[in-house]
Amino acid sequence: MAAPASYPASAEPTAGFAFILKKAVISALVALVLFFLMIGIRTEAGSSGQLIYWTRFGELASIVGAVFVGSIVIELLRRWIGPVGGVELPASVRGGFAVLGRLLAPALLIFALLVPVIFYNQRYLLDLAILVMTYVMLGWGLNIVVGLAGLLDLGYVAFYAVGAYSYALLAQSGLPFPHFIDTYPYVALDFLQLGQWAFWVLLPVSGLLAALWGVILGFPVLRLRGDYLAIVTLAFGEIIRLVILNWQDLTGGPNGISGIPRPTVFGIPLTPGENGFAAMIGVPFSPTHRLVFLFYLILALALITNWVTIRLRRLPIGRAWEAMREDEVACRALGINITTTKLSAFAIGAMFGGFAGAFFATRQGFISPESFSFQESALVLAIVVLGGMGSQLGVALAAIAMIGGFELFRGLDQFRMLVFGGVMVLLMIWRPRGLIGHRAPTVFLQKRTEISASLVKEGHG
Amino acid sequence: MTTPAPILAIDGLTMRFGGILAINELSFTAQRRQITALIGPNGAGKTTVFNCITGFYRPSGGTMTLVHDDGATFRLDRLHDFRICKYAKVARTFQNIRLFPGMTALENLMVAQHNTLMRASGFSLLGLFGAPSFRAAERQAIDLAREWLQRIGLLDRADDAAGNLPYGDQRRLEIARAMCAQPALLCLDEPAAGLNANESAALSDLLLSIRDDIGTSILLIEHDMSVVMEISDHIVVLDHGVKIADGAPRAVRDNPKVVAAYLGADEEDAAAVMEGGA
Ligand SMILES: Nc1ncnc2c1ncn2[C@@H]1O[C@H](COP(=O)(O)OP(=O)(O)OP(=O)(O)O)[C@@H](O)[C@H]1O
Ligand SMILES: [Mg+2]
Numbered sequence: 001m002a003a004p005a006s007y008p009a010s011a012e013p014t015a016g017f018a019f020i021l022k023k024a025v026i027s028a029l030v031a032l033v034l035f036f037l038m039i040g041i042r043t044e045a046g047s048s049g050q051l052i053y054w055t056r057f058g059e060l061a062s063i064v065g066a067v068f069v070g071s072i073v074i075e076l077l078r079r080w081i082g083p084v085g086g087v088e089l090p091a092s093v094r095g096g097f098a099v100l101g102r103l104l105a106p107a108l109l110i111f112a113l114l115v116p117v118i119f120y121n122q123r124y125l126l127d128l129a130i131l132v133m134t135y136v137m138l139g140w141g142l143n144i145v146v147g148l149a150g151l152l153d154l155g156y157v158a159f160y161a162v163g164a165y166s167y168a169l170l171a172q173s174g175l176p177f178p179h180f181i182d183t184y185p186y187v188a189l190d191f192l193q194l195g196q197w198a199f200w201v202l203l204p205v206s207g208l209l210a211a212l213w214g215v216i217l218g219f220p221v222l223r224l225r226g227d228y229l230a231i232v233t234l235a236f237g238e239i240i241r242l243v244i245l246n247w248q249d250l251t252g253g254p255n256g257i258s259g260i261p262r263p264t265v266f267g268i269p270l271t272p273g274e275n276g277f278a279a280m281i282g283v284p285f286s287p288t289h290r291l292v293f294l295f296y297l298i299l300a301l302a303l304i305t306n307w308v309t310i311r312l313r314r315l316p317i318g319r320a321w322e323a324m325r326e327d328e329v330a331c332r333a334l335g336i337n338i339t340t341t342k343l344s345a346f347a348i349g350a351m352f353g354g355f356a357g358a359f360f361a362t363r364q365g366f367i368s369p370e371s372f373s374f375q376e377s378a379l380v381l382a383i384v385v386l387g388g389m390g391s392q393l394g395v396a397l398a399a400i401a402m403i404g405g406f407e408l409f410r411g412l413d414q415f416r417m418l419v420f421g422g423v424m425v426l427l428m429i430w431r432p433r434g435l436i437g438h439r440a441p442t443v444f445l446q447k448r449t450e451i452s453a454s455l456v457k458e459g460h461g
Numbered sequence: 462m463t464t465p466a467p468i469l470a471i472d473g474l475t476m477r478f479g480g481i482l483a484i485n486e487l488s489f490t491a492q493r494r495q496i497t498a499l500i501g502p503n504g505a506g507k508t509t510v511f512n513c514i515t516g517f518y519r520p521s522g523g524t525m526t527l528v529h530d531d532g533a534t535f536r537l538d539r540l541h542d543f544r545i546c547k548y549a550k551v552a553r554t555f556q557n558i559r560l561f562p563g564m565t566a567l568e569n570l571m572v573a574q575h576n577t578l579m580r581a582s583g584f585s586l587l588g589l590f591g592a593p594s595f596r597a598a599e600r601q602a603i604d605l606a607r608e609w610l611q612r613i614g615l616l617d618r619a620d621d622a623a624g625n626l627p628y629g630d631q632r633r634l635e636i637a638r639a640m641c642a643q644p645a646l647l648c649l650d651e652p653a654a655g656l657n658a659n660e661s662a663a664l665s666d667l668l669l670s671i672r673d674d675i676g677t678s679i680l681l682i683e684h685d686m687s688v689v690m691e692i693s694d695h696i697v698v699l700d701h702g703v704k705i706a707d708g709a710p711r712a713v714r715d716n717p718k719v720v721a722a723y724l725g726a727d728e729e730d731a732a733a734v735m736e737g738g739a
Contacts (some may be wrong), residue, residue, distance in 0.1 A: 311589050315585050315588040317585045322563075323575075327559050329555075330559040332543045333515060334572060335543050335642060336575050444619070451563055
């Protein structure tokens with residue numbers, strides 16, 4: 001009859017060396033089959049179109065060997081460092097960690113507020129900080145969909161793109177009316193007459209349009225779960241990108257859109273002129289002002305995302321998202337409308353993606369479909385997963401680690417991805433549930449006790 | 462008031478899965494403020510009946526009518542999915558416990574009050590800015606949850622993850638969660654499964670108190686005959702999707718058809734039927 005509901009899975013060190021060896025042999029076999037045609041045989045079209053091929057069994061053997069050894073190494077590492085949590089730390093150490101953990105978020109916030117002060121003269125670092133904050137915001141937005149509602153969305157970049165293009169198209173240019181001026185590049189034509197207020201008016205509009213697309217794309221996937229949901233959302237992300245790429249009249253196709261209005265300090269432009277911000281407050285103009293302003297802008301947007309998410313989690317809607325991730329059938333039996341609950345998660349997640357997109361457009365002043373490839377979705381998803389699904393602090397840490405780490409390895413050139421991938425694999429072995437793997441309850445009677453990750457479901461994904 | 466209509470009247474309910482006829486022309490009624498037990502050997506179709514009542518399956522035929530105390534009438538065969546709990550106020554538990562294991566006991570009970578709280582939170586807009594009316598509603602919800610935690614003796618474990626609770630506690634928590642949805646009809650699918658004798662006795666008391674103190678009607682699927690015979694007001698026996706007996710516990714226990722059905726299925730169950738209630 002009914003088995004007791006899930007107990008924390010205990011690590012089982014039962015299997016010995018034979019098991020490791022077996023696993024390695026299987027991995028090597030898979031690699032052999034996979035790479036036999038890809039690497040083992042090299043084909044090329046000859047000068048007159050005939051097929052030339054030669055074998056590269058040496059390379060094939062070395063790759064299969066590497067997979068074999070790598071599999072053993074990874075399995076041993078898994079045993080050795082293993083998922084933490086099985087190790088009981090002494091109470092004093094745990095208490096120390098708890099204090100550190102509680103101080104970490106405020107410390108990060110204060111540091112973030114001071115970044116433009118500390119790095120005022122280092123444009124590169126300021127730029128990087130803006131980039132990191134953009135990903136923090138995207139991570140927090142996607143976290144609503146993946147971390148809280150448990151819906152594996154591989155096409156999040158679609159909403160980022162919708163936000164960016166909404167802003168770019170509405171703010172600027174005769175693009176919606178290409179027949180007015182039929183030369184490319186289209187000259188900026190402020191048809192909404194928003195002037196310096198373009199960004200501030202169109203930011204919410206872009207977010208709402210992205211949310212609308214969240215609902216539109218959400219409808220067809222309501223009944224899909226897990227892998228199917230992931231694949232369809234991935235396809236949606238690609239469809240949006242391809243539409244942007246091919247709808248030349250509207251979007252400029254691969255050439256993108258340039259001359260997107262830059263942000264203003266609530267109507268005051270950040271320009272060297274008479275009525276610029278610098279002249280207004282009586283300091284000499286510096287292009288760094290814009291960077292500083294952009295940084296605080298994205299910081300504010302990200303913090304709004306964070307605040308809204310934290311609030312929503314404690315509202316019935318947020319609890320319904322998490323309950324849906326835990327058990328959809330039980331939700332239905334309790335009278336929760338799964339359709340609206342899912343759509344609201346998609347819409348709100350998409351809305352924050354749209355805000356981030358509008359910010360991206362105003363920051364760059366130029367957007368093209370290249371910026372919205374699947375790689376972006378994968379990166380944001382990796383940030384959410386690495387952070388620990390559902391954890392706001394974890395996502396922020398993961399964004400810093402991923403984007404910062406990516407820059408750190410820049411010197412390694414073509415090996416960057418390799419090192420990066422390796423580090424990711426090690427991290428996921430060490431902390432399979434992400435950097436911050438426990439869940440904080442949304443309401444409590446006596447005391448707020450963290451819930452261990454092994455109990456928390458990951459949803460259908 | 463005139464003679465109260467039965468809370469639930471099922472008429473000619475039929476459920477077909479492809480070629481399998483899981484329920485065949487089943488008709489019975491469940492009286493208001495009574496415990497109606499639905500029993501039968503394994504595979505008789507009991508859970509399927511529940512799934513039809515609670516909107517998880519769309520019946521192939523027949524009608525199911527639910528009447529609230531205030532006379533509001535719902536045709537459950539035309540209502541679906543979450544609407545059955547939300548509007549017709551039918552809550553259920555599952556044969557395999559379906560709590561939200563990663564949420565605390567208290568949170569489980571809060572999720573059950575979703576619709577009330579959702580309205581109070583102005584569909585999240587009022588709640589987002591902490592409107593006083595929402596805060597009051599939330600305090601009320603917490604109070605109801607606390608009351609139920611007290612009833613099932615889990616008050617001191619309110620902040621523990623549901624998945625961490627012992628099996629018997631999980632069973633009771635699932636009942637409390639269903640009750641927090643403030644149902645008119647509570648459907649329990651084998652609540653005593655896996656419980657020891659003490660826990661079963663406590664469960665019987667809990668169900669009787671739900672019937673007598675709260676006034677909720679209960680539809681109960683149960684294999685544990687001591688529980689069934691002790692607390693049910695009325696028993697419906699199902700075998701191979703067909704009703705074979707319907708009546709007071711004593712009459713059903715002595716019904717030769719019932720004994721035969723259980724004998725055909727399982728000697729131990731048959732013995733249990735005979736001994737139960739004695
Ligand atoms: N979704 C389904 N698809 C196909 N057949 C089903 C489905 N659900 C139930 N059945 C069939 O209906 C019959 C009745 O099943 P049901 O689960 O209702 O029995 P039960 O009386 O609850 O049994 P138990 O005491 O073991 O819980 C079984 O033969 C089962 O195989
Ligand atoms: Mg059953």
